[in-house]
Amino acid sequence: FERTLVILKPDGLQRALSGEVLSRFEQRGLQLVAAKLIRPSAAHLKQHYWELRDKPFFTNLVTFMSSGPIIAMVWQGTDAVAIGRAIIGATDPMDALPGTIRGDLCITVGRNVVHGSDSVESAKHEIDLWFKPAELVMWERCCHDWVFESPSS
Numbered sequence: 001f002e003r004t005l006v007i008l009k010p011d012g013l014q015r016a017l018s019g020e021v022l023s024r025f026e027q028r029g030l031q032l033v034a035a036k037l038i039r040p041s042a043a044h045l046k047q048h049y050w051e052l053r054d055k056p057f058f059t060n061l062v063t064f065m066s067s068g069p070i071i072a073m074v075w076q077g078t079d080a081v082a083i084g085r086a087i088i089g090a091t092d093p094m095d096a097l098p099g100t101i102r103g104d105l106c107i108t109v110g111r112n113v114v115h116g117s118d119s120v121e122s123a124k125h126e127i128d129l130w131f132k133p134a135e136l137v138m139w140e141r142c143c144h145d146w147v148f149e150s151p152s153s
């Protein structure tokens, strides 16, 4: 199974969107395997956003992301990374389609409510950065076969 790291950003939590955001992943059919409410340090966020270090908005991004608590989550399922990105929508909410989290719930790129890993590779790296292996919970979900068709032989 594939996994993706999703973060409810400080704006999402402040705006009481946590239930709404979690519902969208849950209702689509992905499975929650880890979650924690934390206030991340600037140092941790610099590691998380290392690839964006030369961008003009980098400092603002790190300051904003460390400005309050966030919820870090790991969601699991077939194509979890791509499905997660589709649920979230385009980076700039002005370009995000209605029906996506960013298309429905926010307006500006610097307050876009959620983070989602952008590839299977970066998902692995990000999950390692935010969670210890023991924090990932293995559990059988009763609706598994109602969401995922088993591959035919």
Ligand code: GTP
Residues within 6 Å of the ligand: 052, 057, 061, 090, 091, 092, 109, 110, 111, 112, 114, 115, 116, 117, 118
């Ligand atoms: P994440 O899921 O949060 O990683 O967003 P993304 O993958 O859609 O975008 P990217 O990784 O390129 O950028 C990370 C975050 O930086 C975005 O979610 C925005 O909050 C912020 N960001 C990206 N581009 C801009 C920009 O042009 N201006 C500003 N102010 N912020 C930006």
Ligand code: MG
Residues within 6 Å of the ligand: 116, 117, 118
């Ligand atoms: Mg990104």
